[in-house]
Amino acid sequence: MLYIVESYQSGKALKEEIESRGIPAWYVELWGNYIVATPPGTKIDGLRTPVKAVVELKTDYQLVSRQWKRDPTPVVIGDREIREGKIFIIAGPCSVETEEQILTTARAVKEAGADALRGGAFKPRTSPYTFQGLGERGLILLAKAREATGLPITTELMDPEDLPLVAKYADAIQVGARNMQNFTLLKKLGRAGKPILLKRGFGNTIDEWLLAAEYVALHGNGNIVLVERGIRTYDKTLRFTLDVGAIAYAKQHTHLPVIGDPSHPAGDRRYVIPLALAILAAGADGLIVEVHPDPDKAWSDAKQQLTFQQFEELVAKAKALAKALGKD
Amino acid sequence: MLYIVESYQSGKALKEEIESRGIPAWYVELWGNYIVATPPGTKIDGLRTPVKAVVELKTDYQLVSRQWKRDPTPVVIGDREIREGKIFIIAGPCSVETEEQILTTARAVKEAGADALRGGAFKPRTSPYTFQGLGERGLILLAKAREATGLPITTELMDPEDLPLVAKYADAIQVGARNMQNFTLLKKLGRAGKPILLKRGFGNTIDEWLLAAEYVALHGNGNIVLVERGIRTYDKTLRFTLDVGAIAYAKQHTHLPVIGDPSHPAGDRRYVIPLALAILAAGADGLIVEVHPDPDKAWSDAKQQLTFQQFEELVAKAKALAKALGKD
Amino acid sequence: MLYIVESYQSGKALKEEIESRGIPAWYVELWGNYIVATPPGTKIDGLRTPVKAVVELKTDYQLVSRQWKRDPTPVVIGDREIREGKIFIIAGPCSVETEEQILTTARAVKEAGADALRGGAFKPRTSPYTFQGLGERGLILLAKAREATGLPITTELMDPEDLPLVAKYADAIQVGARNMQNFTLLKKLGRAGKPILLKRGFGNTIDEWLLAAEYVALHGNGNIVLVERGIRTYDKTLRFTLDVGAIAYAKQHTHLPVIGDPSHPAGDRRYVIPLALAILAAGADGLIVEVHPDPDKAWSDAKQQLTFQQFEELVAKAKALAKALGKD
Amino acid sequence: MLYIVESYQSGKALKEEIESRGIPAWYVELWGNYIVATPPGTKIDGLRTPVKAVVELKTDYQLVSRQWKRDPTPVVIGDREIREGKIFIIAGPCSVETEEQILTTARAVKEAGADALRGGAFKPRTSPYTFQGLGERGLILLAKAREATGLPITTELMDPEDLPLVAKYADAIQVGARNMQNFTLLKKLGRAGKPILLKRGFGNTIDEWLLAAEYVALHGNGNIVLVERGIRTYDKTLRFTLDVGAIAYAKQHTHLPVIGDPSHPAGDRRYVIPLALAILAAGADGLIVEVHPDPDKAWSDAKQQLTFQQFEELVAKAKALAKALGKD
Known part of the structure; x- marks a missing residue:
């Protein structure tokens, strides 16, 4: 209640x-x-x-439900706003690698029309032997890129102990798919003082995703953006199965902004643009997409990052589609 | 080879x-x-x-591959054509119920802009106790609706023995999800003399779907339209998980037309329009969607069929979106 | 009702x-x-x-429910019986290949303790280009193997038109996973006059499996054996995920015998024995397992068929386990 | 390397x-x-x-591979040992609730033959509104139960910050399914100085599970027990799909002990015993099972906890089965 x-x-x-x-x-x-x-x-x-x-609601989630708060909630990231009725595009490399890499990317995606820059400094990696991110040095480079371009920056937090550090640099904090039910982390993000991009876990239901948002809200932070990024299914042709139904459902049942990540489900840059357009057509308020100056040489997720030129094509198509759907 | x-x-x-x-x-x-x-x-x-x-191809499917036949294959249904670069909309009730029901629906969907009429006469039903379709009487009613409106008609074939009967009435023959690997049926459809709408099985991979098409082609029939209709995943919030990645993939790897069914994955009419738009944005050449004069009283799939008014809204949005994507 | x-x-x-x-x-x-x-x-x-x-039952399946028929139903195959309280082992090659192959296998599996011989004559194959079985010649060879060993034989029926042919030779008719919801076939099997081994579809729920059995029963045939053979999940380490929970559930909710196929979920003979034992420990009344004189040279499913020696080991362990569980 | x-x-x-x-x-x-x-x-x-x-190994996991360390690794918990060739049974309530509840349970499961006591003090709960565990008070009650019975105790750690606290009380530390890829936590457990029970995530592959163990080992802790507890699949008849294939695979590819949790996949006590036996028959070295003095009144997981009497039945059957399989 x-x-x-x-x-x-x-x-x-x-x-x-x-x-x-x-x-x-x-x-x-x-x-x-x-x-x-x-x-x-x-x-x-x-x-x-x-x-x-x-x-009184019949759902397990309450605060984030659209049944009592019918007007959509905008979320401010840096000096910009994700809100219903327009599309917000976050772009950048999977991992921050070098100063040149992140600055070049920041300039290119800004030029193409991005609203924010993403880049991983702390990377959740399946194997302990692979590159785990630059850590604080990555955050510093992101801040330089923000200074150079004016774009707000978003990055993932993995260790609750790093919250003060990440919050010091980032304009929005990402929760990765593998941490969507890290309840310890979610509770601490309730007091983060920064907007949260909450990725859906690849093995989690829509209800669990909304309840993860409820954890953050109930602990004091209402600035939450839901991010659909594909789920695990029996079909392995693409890397994950993008669940556009989850976007349609979340838009109707919560007042929070919902965006989609086409890069992880695609797993291959050939499929990123069609998935991105499907995300928007299903009703999402924006995209978070991986872009790299030279994707084949990326230190992680090499296959799925877009080139600058592909990103320009994506933005042009996304804007045409948004307009056709009556959005800004 | x-x-x-x-x-x-x-x-x-x-x-x-x-x-x-x-x-x-x-x-x-x-x-x-x-x-x-x-x-x-x-x-x-x-x-x-x-x-x-x-x-020489590295895939198991050969005839249907876009690697050797780079130009997209159009498929003629009645006097119309499904082809890349435009959108083709098939609409109609889950099951043919009465003459009035099917005629009313045919007129309404034609008026709204549909290209063909669908309606089930032979229904694959999970329980032996539920309505199994009107059989030949359903086919006769569909033919009347075609006569009245000029719309070509599509309907499902279940029993290979019924092929002559169904082929006599239908302009295109649907293979249901549960029959996608009914190889006996697929082989016989190679000699059907009618275009085939091949639904993807809800437990089948994309490769299996393309190989099912290969069965039909190898047995003589190249007029195949692939239909994505959602797969089974651990998430049951919607009825099935629409796999827009499969649409993007199939469009790039086969020369056959690909359409999507938003009704079955939605399972609830509130989600049909966003899923339909996602299907088109992912690159599909059309839609097959359930529409009923009075959905709540439908004899099957009552929850997911659109009203006429919702269908009009869908067509308007679909056409705007198609235009934005550079399609007719 | x-x-x-x-x-x-x-x-x-x-x-x-x-x-x-x-x-x-x-x-x-x-x-x-x-x-x-x-x-x-x-x-x-x-x-x-x-x-x-x-x-009056609350389930969609009725005839096959254990709620009204509490005593387990035995099913007679040839001169033997599958029934609760003992274990019944069906063994043989994926496909019938040659007279020597099937006779050698029949003798070996009989010697090791098998109760029936399996062998595919009509093979459902994902690709139209692969070996589709010997057809009637396969059935004739199976009959020879029965004559030579006394073992009853089981084989798959794919095309409803072949029912008289298959029923003429086989002691029990298998329905493959891909045909579990081929309702046309199920209805015809109601009048087959032979016991049915009903494999669960790899994309089907337990309820759908029991309803497929209900189709057969409602059309007149109560001699049905349920066969769990693994389902499709996101994990591809083994070929399918064996669902032992389905065995436990089916044993409690239906009076029909339930057996398990460890070969298809294993996909590799190294895992067949542990899966077979898990099937029996979960409560199954028997096994259907692939055995081949020279598995690496098999025309289909080469990796997963057991050698004769492995089959002997399996039977010995299965019998020890059955005894420990209080079975014959 | x-x-x-x-x-x-x-x-x-x-x-x-x-x-x-x-x-x-x-x-x-x-x-x-x-x-x-x-x-x-x-x-x-x-x-x-x-x-x-x-x-040199071809797998991504190395330390935990059985390819170089062929002898199975025993793990000592308190004064007892989980090792290949015998079965080890951990039993106790989902959550520690009261002193009486945990003491009664500890005595009953010890009497019935359990080797260790489980009980949750920090509970990962999908909803922020549900009971989250007694925290340190739960640990203290567990320690009392150990004192009273001599049984070693195992409990879950959620927040890395709580590691010193949990390590002070527990004989083994559980990592829950939702934290299997909480890499921050895994790294810290490398220096925990206590054995780890590593549950497989319900959306994780077998390889990811072994790589999670590799994280712990690479950071210094080789006392790891792998726990299979069911995965998410399209079938919701039971709560999760127990993956006995994962047990068979893990036993062959890693030298670590592997146990199974039948309670969570069952989701209902009627199915716990058959699943437990399937776990052991597939080759597991033990069980972790939920037992409660009055399951229907449990504060969490009420439906799936065994009564004392059912647990006795389980132990008797498990021991008979183990003996039949040549184990102690």
Whole structure:
């Protein structure tokens, strides 16, 4: 249940009143609301603290549901905004490799029309023997690229202990697919003070994805962007199966922005553009896409990163499609 | 291996020559070519029969590959054509129910811009206790709807014995997902004399789908349209997971037209339009979509069929999107 | 609903009475019962025809449910019986290749303790270019092997038109995974006069498997053995993922015998024995396993067929395990 | 590549020598060996430091491979040992709830023949609104249960920051399915000083599971037990699909002990015993199973926990089966 109250004071009072009855309660300020949340299904009669509105939902996720907050939530990244009705494009290399690489890419993707720069400094790698990212040096290079181009930057956080470090540099913090149910991390991101790009785990259901967002929101951070990036299925022709249905569903059932990553499901740059367009046509508010100055020489994900020229083609097509769908 | 020859006579001669060496060979006339096909990897030196071109492919499918036939194959259905560069929309109810139902639907979808009418007369049903279709009476009603509207009709064939009956009425014959690897049926469709809409099985890989098409082609019928309709994955939020990657892949690796069915993966009409647009954005040449005059009262698939009004909205959006992508 | 009646006459009368009320009804004689079946949920009051018992189930499958028929159904194959409480082992090559191959195998597997011989004469193959089986000649060779060893024989039927031919030779007819939802075939098998080994489709749920059995039973044939053979999942380390949970579930929810095929999920003979033992430990009533005199030279499934020696090892371990579980 | 050397000194020297050539190297002491590891495929000629043996593997995992270390690795938990050739049973409730609950359970499972007690103090929960475990208080209660029964205890670690706390109480530390690719956590467990029970992620391949073990080993901890607990597939009849093939594969390709969890894939206590027996028959070295004094009242996983009586039945059957398979 969600109890919308008038003020911080009412919220604190209500939380205490509910807890005194043995029911867990959380107080959060989100999207302009003072909210006390209790577990779904815990209806409480005869509360003394005054309440503006009570929201009862049949879903396990509550705060992020569109059933009570019908207007879409915009999320500000740097000086820009991801919001319903336009498309937001984040582009950049899989990993930050060198200063030249990241600066060249930042300039190229900005020129082509990107809204933000991505680049991995801490890389989750299946094998302990492969390149694990430049760490803080990668963050410093990203910050240089931001300085040079004005593009806000997004990068992945893996270790909760690195949160202060990553938050110092990044304009938005990515949660990788493998960490979508790292609840320790999600709770700490509730107090990150930065927007979160929450990738769906490749073995996770849509409900689990929305509940992961609920973890972040319930711990205080409402600036969440959902990122669909493909799931594991029996078919291995492409690297993952992009789930456009998840985009359509998430857009209808949550008020958060939803974007898609065409690079990981494609696994091969030949399929990135069609997947990117499918993401947008399914209703997504933007893209996060891998672009590299010389993809074949990339230190990771070499096969799937776009060249600058392909990225320009993608942006042109994406903008034409967005316009046809009535978006900015 | 594919051996392209000059004439029927050369083809027959070459087939005999190859078989005399103990290698199986098939002779087919497809897409304006005289072709002798042998299993992949069976290179034969010193053939006496003159050959125009030898095609060696690394894939298991050969005839349907775009590697040797780079121009896309158009497929004629009734008096219309599915082809690359435009979009073709097939619409109609899951099952033919009554004369009024099918005539009303035919008129409505034609008015809205559909290119063909679909309707099931023989229904593959998971339970033996549920409605199995009107059988021949359904075919007769479809033919009436064609007469009334001029729309060509497509319908599913389940029992190979019913092929003459279905071919008598239908302008194109659908192979359902559950029959995609019914090799007996596929071979017989090689001699159907009608175009085939080949749905991908919900548990089948892309390669198996293309090899199912190869079965039909190798047995003489090159008029095949591939239909992606969603696969089974661990996520059950929607009914199936639409695999837009399969569309992108099939468009690049085969010369056959590829269309998508948004109704079955959606399983709920709220998600049909976004999935339909994603199908087209991924590169498909058209759609096959379920539409019903009063979906909630439909005898099968009630939840997922579109109303006439929703179908009009879909066509309008599809056409805008197609235009933005440079299609007719 | 199932209505158990006293006699053929009552059954026919009841069927007519129910149909006269506009409800579909089927009359079958199965497992010593005279049964009229109607779709689940169709409760009918005030029937005039006398009824011994009315069975109302919450599942979509009815006849094959263990809820009303609590005693396990034995199935007779040749002069032997598959039944709960013992283990029944069917062994033989993937495909019948030559007279020597099938005779040698039949003798070896009999010697080792097999209860029946398997061998494919009609082979469902993903590619149209690969070996499709010897056809009737394969059936004749199987019959010779039966004559030589006394082992009953089982083989796959693909084309409904071949039913009389296959039924003439085989002691039990296999339905392959790809045909599990070939409803045309299932209905015809209802009148096959031979026991059916019904393989689960690799993309099908347990419920769909039980409903496929219901198709066969409702059309008159109650001699059905369920065969779990692995499903498609995202993990491709082995060929398929053997679903032992499906065995445990099917044993509790249906009265039909359940056996398992360890060869197809293993895909490699190194894993066949552990999978076979897991099948039995999960509660299966037997095994169907591929054995070949010289597996590396087999015309199909070369990697996964056992040698004679491995099969002997399997039988010894299976018997020890069965004994430990309190089986014969 | 793995370089086996004579001593700590040689190892350090070799690591430096290799790194001086620009190749990453790790030094570890594991299972009685001094090992320098470099990424697979990095063959280095002309090394000056003397080397006892060079191991070149084609797999991405190296240390945990059975190709070079053919003898199985035993893992000591408390005063007991998980090792090939016997079965080790860990049992206990999903979550530690109360002192009485955990003490009663510990006594009952010990009496029935369990080798260790499990119990969750930190619970990874899909929803932020559900019970997240007692935290340190749960650890203290587990320690009391150990004191009372002598059973070693195992419990899950979620937050890397809690490692010192958990290591203080637990005899073995569990990594949950959702954390199998939490590489930050895996690296820290390399220095945990306690054995690790590494659950396979429900969306992870077998190779990823072995590489997760490689992470732990490469960071210094060779006391790893692999735990198969079911994967996500399209079939939802049971909670997860137990992958017995993964057990068979892991036993052949790694020298680490492998156990199975039948409770989570079953999701319902009716299926736990058959799945447990299938796990053992597939070759596993033991079980980890949920048992509760009053399962229906459990605070989590109520449906799948065994009663004490069912656990006794399980142990009796498991021991009979183990004996039949030639195990202690």
